[in-house]
Amino acid sequence: RGNLNDAMMENISNKGNGNYAYIDGITEAHKVLVEQMGGTLVTIAKDVKLQLEWNPAVVAEYRLIGYENRLLAREDFNNDQVDAGEIGAGHTVTALYEFSLVDGDAKRLEPLRYQSVASGGDYGDELAFLRLRYKAPDGDSSRLIEQPITQAALDTRRQGGLGSDNFRFSAAVAAFGQQLRGGEFLEGFGGEALLDLARDARGEDRHGYRGEFIRLLETAQSLD
Secondary structure: OOOOOHHHHHHHHHHOOOOOOOOOOHHHHHHHHHHOHHHHHOEEEEEEEEEEEEOOOOEEEEEEOOOHHHOOOHHHOOOOOOOOEEEEOOOOOOOOEEEEEOOOOOOOOOOOOOOOOOOOOOOOOEEEEEEEEEEOOOOOOOEEEEEEEEHHHHOOHHHOOOOOHHHHHHHHHHHHHHHHOOOOOOOOOOHHHHHHHHHHOOOOOOOOHHHHHHHHHHHHHHHO
16 A cells, blocks of 8 residues: 555545555455455446435434545435446445434434424324435436335334344444544443444354454553
């Protein structure tokens, strides 16, 4: 990688609609050059854009965790001239939101005096509404997919009350990333509690990638 920093690497890859990776060992080399090679070489969708609209009658406040350098203006979602990211074969994209319910007690903001939650329709069962735009690899016009997300998504009792291993491990990774940036919204969550979450959610770890992250957490805690 020479003297190029992460931002410069990302800018270079974006210019050519490509990917970049840091390879610092045999495990990372196997991940990038074997496990993920198909997704790097085969694009299945280009200029992929996601938009999530929250139902104000249900959700009082929300924030997207990360992706600050990927945010688009609202009017750019329908503009096919605005460049966005590519998705390769086998790739997945994870976006995590923190949100507070209207009837919950975890709200951070004071309610707005003149804000109305009236939506003009009966969407009481909906938590949010997801819109996805993408172009075929050889296309110039985008296609739209829309999908409501119902409040049933809040019911995690089917998964033991805490969500799946994938969800909880993603939350541990996101929390550690926020901790490295100062932990402004973590409210003290970290240390042993964060390590316990990652360990408990490790699940199936065929290639040892999650175990590597857990060792990183252990090292960070020992430095603390």
